[in-house]
Amino acid sequence: MKEVVAALIWDGDRFMICKRPAHKERGSLWEFVGGKVEPGESQSEALIRECREELAITVAPGASFMEVTHVYPDMSIHLTLLNARITAGEPQLLEHEALRWITPAEIPEYEFCPADEAILTRLRGAAE
Numbered sequence: 001m002k003e004v005v006a007a008l009i010w011d012g013d014r015f016m017i018c019k020r021p022a023h024k025e026r027g028s029l030w031e032f033v034g035g036k037v038e039p040g041e042s043q044s045e046a047l048i049r050e051c052r053e054e055l056a057i058t059v060a061p062g063a064s065f066m067e068v069t070h071v072y073p074d075m076s077i078h079l080t081l082l083n084a085r086i087t088a089g090e091p092q093l094l095e096h097e098a099l100r101w102i103t104p105a106e107i108p109e110y111e112f113c114p115a116d117e118a119i120l121t122r123l124r125g126a127a128e
């Protein structure tokens with residue numbers, strides 16, 4: 001089981017989503033910025049590193065919004081989505097194909113990684 005950590009970042013009533021690079025697994029699907037936790041790292045440390053590497057932003061990770069597990073044909077993941085806020089920098093697309101700030105009502109317009117389904121359902125529910 002791979003440990004993956006990702007960020008739920010709000011700006012008013014919108015949250016940030018990123019489109020994965022085409023060449024990676026789950027290519028061109030939308031996700032929450034983040035990545036695999038490396039040995040010896042905490043979830044917060046991994047999230048701070050991933051946000052720097054992928055978007056050139058500094059984030060302050062907070063409480064967990066939700067955890068999910070998912071089995072893909074190539075790997076199983078345990079994904080923890082941490083609430084986070086940007087403390088420095090403007091997001092730059094160093095790795096992703098695109099970035100959007102969307103409202104929960106706009107979720108159905110995007111094709112997300114399958115592991116994110118329960119998270120997205122909860123985000124939609126919270127907005128209704």
Ligand SMILES: Nc1nc2c([nH]c(=O)n2[C@H]2C[C@H](O)[C@@H](COP(=O)(O)OP(=O)(O)OP(=O)(O)O)O2)c(=O)[nH]1
Pocket residue numbers: 004005006024025026030031032033034035036037050070077079113114115116
């Ligand atoms: N970051 C992120 N990954 C997700 C989400 N949903 C989901 O299924 N995943 C999957 C996609 C990948 O298989 C895995 C995360 O791995 P990654 O490829 O983004 O991690 P990484 O940046 O550490 O990549 P690498 O070093 O292996 O290239 O988790 C999500 O919302 N955010």
